Amino acid sequence: xxxxxxxxxxxxxxxxxxxxxxxxxxxxxxxxxxxxxxxxxxxxxxxxxxxxxxxxxxxxxxxxxxxxxxxxxxxxxxxxxxxxxxxxxxxxxxxxxxxxxxxxxxxxxxxxxxxxxxxxxxxxxxxxxxxxxxxxxxxxxxxxxxxxxxxxxxxxxxxxxxxxxxxxxxxxxxxxxxxxxxxxxxxxxxxxxxxxxxxxxxxxxxxxxxxxxxxxxxxxxxxxxxxxxxxxxxxxxxxxxxxxxxxxxxxxxxxxxxxx
Amino acid sequence: xxxxxxxxxxxxxxxxxxxxxxxxxxxxxxxxxxxxxxxxxxxxxxxxxxxxxxxxxxxxxxxxxxxxxxxxxxxxxxxxxxxxxxxxxxxxxxxxxxxxxxxxxxxxxxxxxxxxxxxxxxxxxxxxxxxxxxxxxxxxxxxxxxxxxxxxxxxxxxxxxxxxxxxxxxxxxxxxxxxxxxxxxxxxxxxxxxxxxxxxxxxxxxxxxxxxxxxxxxxxxxxxxxxxxxxxxxxxxxxxxxxxxxxxxxxxxxxxxxxxxxxxxxxxxxxxxxxxxxxxxxxxxxxxxxxxxxxxxxxxxxxxxxxxxxxxxxxxxxxxxxxxxxxxxxxxxxxxxxxx
Amino acid sequence: xxxxxxxxxxxxxxxxxxxxxxxxxxxxxxxxxxxxxxxxxxxxxxxxxxxxxxxxxxxxxxxxxxxxxxxxxxxxxxxxxxxxxxxxxxxxxxxxxxxxxxxxxxxxxxxxxxxxxxxxxxxxxxxxxxxxxxxxxxxxxxxxxxxxxxxxxxxxxxxxxxxxxxxxxxxxxxxxxxxxxxxxxxxxxxxxxxxxxxxxxxxxxxxxxxxxxxxxxxxxxxxxxxxxxxxxxxxxxxxxxxxxxxxxxxxxxxxxxxxxxxxxxxxxxx
Numbered sequence: 116x117x118x119x120x121x122x123x124x125x126x127x128x129x130x131x132x133x134x135x136x137x138x139x140x141x142x143x144x145x146x147x148x149x150x151x152x153x154x155x156x157x158x159x160x161x162x163x164x165x166x167x168x169x170x171x172x173x174x175x176x177x178x179x180x181x182x183x184x185x186x187x188x189x190x191x192x193x194x195x196x197x198x199x200x201x202x203x204x205x206x207x208x209x210x211x212x213x214x215x216x217x218x219x220x221x222x223x224x225x226x227x228x229x230x231x232x233x234x235x236x237x238x239x240x241x242x243x244x245x246x247x248x249x250x251x252x253x254x255x256x257x258x259x260x261x262x263x264x265x266x267x268x269x270x271x272x273x274x275x276x277x278x279x280x281x282x283x284x285x286x287x288x289x290x291x292x293x294x295x296x297x298x299x300x301x302x303x304x305x306x307x308x309x310x311x312x313x314x315x316x317x318x319x320x321x322x323x324x325x326x327x328x329x330x331x332x333x334x335x336x337x338x339x340x341x342x343x344x345x346x347x348x349x350x351x352x353x354x355x356x357x358x359x360x361x362x363x364x365x366x367x368x369x370x371x372x373x374x375x
Numbered sequence: 376x377x378x379x380x381x382x383x384x385x386x387x388x389x390x391x392x393x394x395x396x397x398x399x400x401x402x403x404x405x406x407x408x409x410x411x412x413x414x415x416x417x418x419x420x421x422x423x424x425x426x427x428x429x430x431x432x433x434x435x436x437x438x439x440x441x442x443x444x445x446x447x448x449x450x451x452x453x454x455x456x457x458x459x460x461x462x463x464x465x466x467x468x469x470x471x472x473x474x475x476x477x478x479x480x481x482x483x484x485x486x487x488x489x490x491x492x493x494x495x496x497x498x499x500x501x502x503x504x505x506x507x508x509x510x511x512x513x514x515x516x517x518x519x520x521x522x523x524x525x526x527x528x529x530x531x532x533x534x535x536x537x538x539x540x541x542x543x544x545x546x547x548x549x550x551x552x553x554x555x556x557x558x559x560x561x562x563x564x565x566x567x568x569x570x571x572x573x574x575x576x577x578x579x580x581x582x583x584x585x586x587x588x589x590x591x592x593x594x595x596x597x598x599x600x601x602x603x604x605x606x607x608x609x610x611x612x613x614x615x616x617x618x619x620x621x622x623x624x625x626x627x628x629x630x631x632x633x634x635x636x637x638x639x640x641x642x643x644x645x646x647x648x649x650x651x652x653x654x655x656x657x658x659x660x661x662x663x664x665x666x667x668x669x670x671x672x673x674x675x676x677x678x679x680x681x682x683x684x685x686x687x688x689x690x691x692x693x694x695x696x697x698x699x700x701x702x703x704x705x706x707x708x709x710x711x712x713x714x715x
Numbered sequence: 716x717x718x719x720x721x722x723x724x725x726x727x728x729x730x731x732x733x734x735x736x737x738x739x740x741x742x743x744x745x746x747x748x749x750x751x752x753x754x755x756x757x758x759x760x761x762x763x764x765x766x767x768x769x770x771x772x773x774x775x776x777x778x779x780x781x782x783x784x785x786x787x788x789x790x791x792x793x794x795x796x797x798x799x800x801x802x803x804x805x806x807x808x809x810x811x812x813x814x815x816x817x818x819x820x821x822x823x824x825x826x827x828x829x830x831x832x833x834x835x836x837x838x839x840x841x842x843x844x845x846x847x848x849x850x851x852x853x854x855x856x857x858x859x860x861x862x863x864x865x866x867x868x869x870x871x872x873x874x875x876x877x878x879x880x881x882x883x884x885x886x887x888x889x890x891x892x893x894x895x896x897x898x899x900x901x902x903x904x905x906x907x908x909x910x911x912x913x914x915x916x917x918x919x920x921x922x923x924x925x926x927x928x929x930x931x932x933x934x935x936x937x938x939x940x941x942x943x944x945x946x947x948x949x950x951x952x953x954x955x956x957x958x959x960x961x962x963x964x965x966x967x968x969x970x971x972x973x974x975x976x977x978x979x980x981x982x983x984x985x
Contacts, residue, residue, distance in 0.1 A: 118500050121497045121500075122497045122498050122500075124497070125493060125494050125496070125497030125498070126494055126497070126498075128490075128493075128494075129483060129486060129490045129491065129493070129494045132486045132490050133483055133485050133486050136485035136486055136526065137485065140891070140892060143892030143893060143896075144891070144892040144895075146892070146896065147892050147895045147896050147899070150896060150899055151899055154899070154903065154908060155908075157903075158908050158909045158913075161909055161913040161914065162763055162770075162909075162913070164913075164915070165770055165771050165913060166770075167763045167764070167767065167770050168763065169759075169762050169763065170762055170765045170766075208479075209479070210479050212441065212444075212446045213474075213476075213479060213481060215444075215445065215446045215465070215469070216444060216445075216446070216469050216472075216474050217469060217498050217499075218466050218467070218469045218470035218498070218499060218500075219466070219498055220466070224498075227498075288740065290741075291738075291740070291741045291744070292741075293741050293744040293748075296744060296745075296748045297744060297747060297748060299748075300747070300748040300751040300752050300755075301751060303751070303752065303755050304754075304755055304758075307755070307758070307759060308762075310762075311758050311759060311761070311762035312758050313758070316758070371446060371447055371448050371462070372447070372448040
């Protein structure tokens, strides 16, 4: 375990050094991330400015969901999401084998090689959004914050699992950058109040594909609508993470036993 | 050190259509084709060896090496290396091996090699002291003490390859796989790299080398394994490989008189530059050199003559050109009989 | 001369078509992504329109039609000329094009034609049918000929804008970030995410004079039958005429920048 941690820190250092080699590029892509994250909130703002709303949700409440969504990405993406891109490139160029030559768990190596500090930039945009949303809301109680943090961890787990599934697909589906499009499309349901969807979809996003867990459920906790019952829903996230990990390993197995 | 027994790799692949109609059909049903990449290969490598692994493109050598490095699972057969089954005890095994790929860089492009080394130190869990000792030793041996602090992208290919070697040797592997380690390098850089490999080999490191550069083979390897069509077609020392050529020499000849037809036992015309300049191949066992020279001198008058042993390339071309044979060959099978 | 240009374009287009046919599974992802995005929009606007008939001059049906039409148009005009060109410049492969007897922009346009021909079958037709019959989106244009002309013009406009963005690579070699910001702004100001009439009045006036509305907003409004932005109302025919003028100017700008870029390429050797 200690070995893995030293490993992780060493890689993180080199990745930061790598980024700093192109400082201007680093800051530009940071700006780009922040701008990209603000598109959906901008549209939400435009809708509310026109006098319309999501029924039962104030602007600040709706923004809170989008803030949590961005924050969860800001934590999950640097660690997990980069492996999607690195797997894409490694498998296409035949260099994934280099990771298999390292004396560490392959999933761990894969995550390390994809570690992407750029993505921490989303914490900034998420933080700005969160501050804006909270400014128009009654401040949450300590217990609400506690439940929120628990659910937020579940949210990160869901995003990690999505990353594993996407990376695993790329073992077979060589070089398809469109896994990103699938991810963006499927998770876009998670940026809006769950109540706007039909009952069937709400069930689907809670128990089958826990997209509601990414932002909607944790945000509800901060709105004081969370309770210990919702914390149980975090279990769905844990199961999803497990499934993602198993799927990744199965695809790796088929990768190392096929091909030539 | 390495024992391979009956290693076989078969896999299924899609056949892609070419015409529009075939592609339309492929959407629904994709024909599968079985590929026998490696067929029942067996051999052993002893500790401290330096073995060249050769074969034409697509012969199955990289599949074999992938299995030996634990990257690929075989369909059947066994292999042990350093006491491990590579694909079963992958993690413990790879900790003790190293790999250098001439065409796949392990260094990070935008930062100095020293930072990449440091990362590998953590990944392999090399203790601080051992790391420092090895690094000092290797950088001195390769003469790159200052270079390793420059960003990788500013290094020449030769300098970069030296750093690739350091990266691969930092954890003191006992067994190192080299894949085209001198590709694209200039003569001096090639010589540096070969010197380094030789000196590491003298320190007891076993090397498995794949390359298309036959100079690498002649200058480094003591033993040669040739794979073609997924089968082992040659496994012996480099001198035995040369022995395949028999006592044949390549001769370049300029004469005073034009040479018409040559009908001499053991002499083959390779190329006629014009009627007074020829390239020949003679088998001196069939036609002793002395009589060949006097015969030519009497008949045509020798103006100039150069003689060399046949290049190793000639044997390789013959080994590579061979057709796949029915049935499989065990370790150590020779091409001798069919060739002579 | 004319016919030889068309022949080369056809050959380049056909080669691109075949090249991408090998990756048809990548393209077919749109069959999932397109409908999913539409579903999200469907739920959003269903909720937003609760208790109201119009929003910024559009009814719920018109709003859903806007997103359905914009999505379908997207598959007809999709473009990545910018990415391709900057990659050629960055890797130094552009030199092989500088030596060909066909200007690269024409080559890239032919590639786009080939790529979109494949996209027509794999993306546009199935998604169009799905939208029309399953989601009941009103995809039938009010004025078919004007709509076809408008989409053809937006096809060109998207190419011209992206190609110009790609041309910046001759000056800014490592500026992937800048190009991505431009492309994001392009999508926002083209009306991909929300109809441009949602923007504040002052913004709308700016948007009216930018070339981006001609990529998505104008053809979508022409399909719907009428154009409105910044308080200006135009008939479909007038909107297409305006679009024609914009495309012609953008084409001239692209050719000028292309000439400058080649001058820089042969002079400095980027």
